[in-house]
Amino acid sequence: ISLLLSAVYFSTVYFSVYSLAKIVIHLHQVPANKEPGPYQYSKYSYIKLSFKEHGQIEFYRRLTEEMTKKRWKNTPVSQPIPTGTGSQAGKTRAVGIVGIERKIEEKRKETDKNISEAFEDLSKLMVKAKEMVELSRSIANKIKDKQGDITEDETIRFKAYLLSMGIANPVTRETHGSGTHYHMQLAKQLGDMLQAPLEERGGMMALTEVYCLVNRARGMELLSPEDLVNACKMFESLKLPLRLRVFDSGVMVVQLQSHSEEEMIASALDNVSEKGSLTAEEFAKLLGLSVLLSKERLLLAEKMGHLCRDDSVEGLRFYPNLF
Amino acid sequence: MSFEWPWQYNFPPFFTLQPNVDTRQKQLAAWCSLALSYCRHHKLYTLDVMEAQESPMFNNKKIERKLSMEAIQVVFEELRKKGNLEWLDKNKSRCLVMWRRPEEWGKLIYQWVSKTGMVNSVFTLYELSNGDETEGEEFHGLEDWMLLRSLQALQTEGKAELFTMDDGKGVKFF
Numbered sequence A: 001i002s003l004l005l006s007a008v009y010f011s012t013v014y015f016s017v018y019s020l021a022k023i024v025i026h027l028h029q030v031p032a033n034k035e036p037g038p039y040q041y042s043k044y045s046y047i048k049l050s051f052k053e054h055g056q057i058e059f060y061r062r063l064t065e066e067m068t069k070k071r072w073k074n075t076p077v078s079q080p081i082p083t084g085t086g087s088q089a090g091k092t093r094a095v096g097i098v099g100i101e102r103k104i105e106e107k108r109k110e111t112d113k114n115i116s117e118a119f120e121d122l123s124k125l126m127v128k129a130k131e132m133v134e135l136s137r138s139i140a141n142k143i144k145d146k147q148g149d150i151t152e153d154e155t156i157r158f159k160a161y162l163l164s165m166g167i168a169n170p171v172t173r174e175t176h177g178s179g180t181h182y183h184m185q186l187a188k189q190l191g192d193m194l195q196a197p198l199e200e201r202g203g204m205m206a207l208t209e210v211y212c213l214v215n216r217a218r219g220m221e222l223l224s225p226e227d228l229v230n231a232c233k234m235f236e237s238l239k240l241p242l243r244l245r246v247f248d249s250g251v252m253v254v255q256l257q258s259h260s261e262e263e264m265i266a267s268a269l270d271n272v273s274e275k276g277s278l279t280a281e282e283f284a285k286l287l288g289l290s291v292l293l294s295k296e297r298l299l300l301a302e303k304m305g306h307l308c309r310d311d312s313v314e315g316l317r318f319y320p321n322l323f
Numbered sequence B: 001m002s003f004e005w006p007w008q009y010n011f012p013p014f015f016t017l018q019p020n021v022d023t024r025q026k027q028l029a030a031w032c033s034l035a036l037s038y039c040r041h042h043k044l045y046t047l048d049v050m051e052a053q054e055s056p057m058f059n060n061k062k063i064e065r066k067l068s069m070e071a072i073q074v075v076f077e078e079l080r081k082k083g084n085l086e087w088l089d090k091n092k093s094r095c096l097v098m099w100r101r102p103e104e105w106g107k108l109i110y111q112w113v114s115k116t117g118m119v120n121s122v123f124t125l126y127e128l129s130n131g132d133e134t135e136g137e138e139f140h141g142l143e144d145w146m147l148l149r150s151l152q153a154l155q156t157e158g159k160a161e162l163f164t165m166d167d168g169k170g171v172k173f174f
Helices: A056-069 A096-145 A152-165 A170-174 A181-200 A207-218 A225-233 A261-275 A280-287 A291-303 B021-041 B049-054 B069-082 B102-115 B125-130 B144-157
Strands: A008-014 A021-027 A046-051 A204-206 A242-246 A252-256 A307-312 A315-320 B046-048 B085-087 B094-097 B122-124 B160-165 B168-173
Touching: A021 A056, A046 A056, A181 A204, A181 A207, A181 A225, A181 A242, A181 A252, A204 A207, A204 A291, A207 A225, A207 A252, A225 A242, A225 A252, A261 A280, A261 A291, A261 A307, A261 A315, A280 A291, A280 A315, A291 A307, A291 A315, B021 B069, B021 B094, B046 B049, B049 B069, B069 B085, B069 B094, B102 B144, B102 B168, B122 B125, B125 B144, B125 B168, B144 B160, B144 B168
Parallel strands: none
Antiparallel strands: A008 A021, A021 A046, A204 A252, A242 A252, A307 A315, B046 B094, B085 B094, B122 B168, B160 B168
């Protein structure tokens, strides 16, 4: 219980055999300079303490003792609830929940300020980046219009820088299908280079195989996968004897134009019929192809209705379609 | 006479649901006919789906292949669409297999009735399905629910009339 101690006046005790022992504490009127407490007002001018078993005598004794000593007056009259660390003079004394709320608000304002200060540098960076983008765009445009005096070599190098920075080259974007000069040259080069390997491998190679082969051959000046794909996409428009082909499953291959689909399927069917049934792995071994490509071939034959599948715990096998 | 399995039964791909649409259609047709002839041979009128998965009908132990639950449901759906199957419960765990449709049964029964000169006579249902006189007929041993439906089909055709008696149902043929 927190008594309004400065207001306690006197108390009375009365005993009764038949009722519970009670102590009544009568409260004096509140003096003017009193600190705020839990309650500002109360209807009642007394507090009644009821003791069920015993303890009332001891309590009364101690209470009167304290009342006479008025020990609480000796301690500095500070706030009933401590303020917390670092409350400076001049600041409004924060009391109770209001104080805590105020503190949270102050902390939030502080954090806000810190964050905005930190990001000030970034916004400066953004402004600069915008300038850079504008600059490179204007140069690229000049190249396009052939108004600058930059050599072809430098043009290509500059474009490469642009690409690496992720800034789209207006030449590629606008002229869809014709691509950049760089990719065109690359496509021609690939066309020459891949003829022999393709023929060795039965006319078809997965794009990943092409990537490895080409980069290994180049040694320096390696190609990025993106460049490779973009160059391959141009085979058809440049009338090169190669084609980029995407299967249903998403696998991309480069195949010789002379390479015919029907032949492939017919040969697949022959092989499967000869052996009764084949898995992709067995087929790959038979033909000396990668498992990926041989699976694509079998799937294609199935799509055309020449083969049917047997899917069990033993794996995926293909049979001639006897249905 | 033992059941004769169709050639597909020993062809492993038969037990894999084919992705190619045309192939699948042929496959399902073969499964439907297999299921119906199996049920006809063994005089099965109801199927429990869980049991069916283990029965030789869908499980060929010799080649170690069986239809998956998914595939069985597809086959049953095909049968239902053709009018040869009816689900007994919402969970699709039990079904009625009508390897002969009620109308076809009705026709057979009526043929026998007229052949034996019993037109205008009255029969109990029990007599028809289990009586001595019908022994050897195809509809002998026909389950009650199927018999009832077949007679109802005849009733709609005007060739019979069903009525209830003290100890069951009876039918009169016209």
